[in-house]
Amino acid sequence: MxxxxxxxxxxxxxxxxxxxxxxxxxxxxxxxxxxxxxxxxxxxxxxxxxxxxxxxxxxxxxxxxxxxxxxxxxxxxxxxxxxxxxxxxxxxxxxxxxxxxxxxxxxxxxxxxxxxxxxxxxxxxxxxxxxxxxxxxxxxxxxxxxxxxxxxxxxxxxxxARSDVDELEQQRQQSTITRWVDRQTGMHKTLIECDPITDRQIWAGIQRERGKLRNRCRQNGTKPSWERLTVDALVEAVSGPTGGSRGSLVVHVDLATLTEGRHTETLSETDSGVAVPVETMRRVACDADIIPVVLDGEGVVLDHGRAKRLATAEQRTAIEAMQATCSHPDCTVTIDDCRIHHLRPWHRGGRTDLADLAPVCEPHHHLVHEGGWTLTMTPDRVATWTRPDGEMHWTGTVNDRRVSALAS
Structure with a gap:
């Protein structure tokens, strides 16, 4: 043209x-x-x-x-x-x-x-x-x-064969922490640049403490913002009773890659979707607790019906095995910063079962609760977003752990 x-x-x-x-x-x-x-x-x-x-x-x-x-x-x-x-x-x-x-x-x-x-x-x-x-x-x-x-x-x-490992080692060598003060606002700022493995360990510690703080806030009736809660969790992670202990590193890898190495449909990435070198993954696995997650299989109890109000750690791990981001089609917020949302509100009879749970970021969580939008999802993770006027906005799979055809 x-x-x-x-x-x-x-x-x-x-x-x-x-x-x-x-x-x-x-x-x-x-x-x-x-x-x-x-x-x-x-x-x-x-x-x-x-x-x-x-x-x-x-x-x-x-x-x-x-x-x-x-x-x-x-x-x-x-x-x-x-x-x-x-x-x-x-x-x-x-x-x-x-x-x-x-x-x-x-x-x-x-x-x-x-x-x-x-x-x-x-x-x-x-x-x-x-x-x-x-x-x-x-x-x-x-x-x-x-x-x-x-x-x-x-x-x-x-x-x-060593390209991914070399890239990770280069990232480790280039990791830095920079601190400065914004002279206009007086806010103190800390910028951490690090490799994906270190980042996941940092955020695992923050997530652990954030969960504890949320439970504590519910008990005393306070409701801090998600941002304030995250900052407090970071402080707890580095200075609280468990400060200094390293967070868990959750990596999703297919069995063939773990046992035999990279292949045409390799999956080796953190729970937030960041790729991890296969050789690094296999080395980490030598000293790790390996939890096999077979979707729709039996093993760890994933469904709790009405017995539990909040999603369990096992349920969150299972959801992370299928999704790396918020359930909204236009959102790239990682699952780290998402709430586990009941598709049918718990206070209206919703169940804390895997099929009734979906990760949504803070803005889209408000969109559902206060904005009048509706989010539904089938057991095989096909989500449908409906606008307040009843018109369907989008429907499609949110299972973004599927290996891309481009990688073959």
Whole structure:
């Protein structure tokens, strides 16, 4: 397509969004997205031309031009140049961007996943371009980005058996803690940058203490915000009676990977969905308590009916084996920061059974309780979100532990 999507442009130009209902707004936003994608595709072509002119000494670097004349930040300009690299290597993405089938975010996901790959690894990644473009057209940016990272990790492991381990060791060496005071607000800030294994141990300790504090608050009738509760839990974790003890590390791994190593459908990630090198996982397993979780199987008692008000630790572990994030389709909040929500309120006869429990973040928890939205879920984790006006907003599986087809 060499000309603008005229129909989309005319609809956006001639429509007043202030007069639209929900369904009409959805259509309107799709038209806006088509126009934005078309403009991003034109910017790709302009960046490519700028790069060619710069190589001949007839223009400045594309990033300078994008920042100066494209009115972009240095970070946005750098992203745009990487976007051009992807489209030049995989022209199908440029065509899909021009046609509004994918967004710049999808192209950026490819750029981010491949920027640290070797030339040979990037070539192998590009060999999957047709499948990637098709997946990008069906998936949101967050899900597609995760699949791209998994594909890149699998390719890197194929070329270098120690690549994941080396990456983790590099992250360990680069871990830092920075403290400073915001002079305007007086708030003290602490930034911790660490590898995924250390992060999971930190947050396991915070989760443990947060659960204790929540029970204590219920008993004394107080109701602090989730953020305040998390801060207090962090303080308890480092300075309370159990301070200094290391939290549990929960990693989900399939049996074949644990016993035989990486394969085409390997699953090896923390409970919040962060990938863990297979060799690290197997080393940790040597000294770990391994709890097999067979969904719909027998073993640990997962259903408690009306006997218990809150989800048990075993139930949360089982839910984490299926979901890494909030149950809302547009939410990427990890299960760490989610409440375990009764699909049918407990005070209205709901049961504390696995099929009646779902993780939701704080904002979406309020959306259900105070906002009038309805969340239902089948035993096989197909969720349905319904708006207060009774219209279905979304339905689909929330079992995001399934191995992506891109990783095969």
């Amino acid at each position: 060499n000309s603008p999507p005229d129909a989309a442009y005319a609809e956006v130009r001639d429509t007043d969004p202030d007069t639209l209902d929900s369904g009409e707004l959805d259509t309107y936003l799709r038209r806006v997205a088509e126009l934005r994608a078309w403009c991003d595709a034109r910017q790709v072509r302009a960046t490519r031309r700028q790069r060619a002119l710069a190589a001949e000494g007839r223009a400045t670097d594309p990033r300078h031009s994008l920042a100066s004349h494209g009115r972009q930040s240095s970070k946005e300009a750098a992203a745009a140049t990487e976007r051009e690299r992807v489209c030049t290597t995989m022209p199908g993405f440029e065509d899909a961007l021009t046609d509004g089938v994918v967004s710049a975010g999808h192209v950026d996901a490819v750029a981010n996943a491949t920027k640290n790959l070797s030339e040979g690894e990037q070539a192998e990644f590009a060999g999957r371009a047709d499948d990637l473009v098709a997946d990008a057209g069906r998936q949101g940016v967050d899900a597609f980005a995760r699949n791209c990272r998994e594909l890149a990790r699998g390719i890197r492991a194929h070329h270098n």
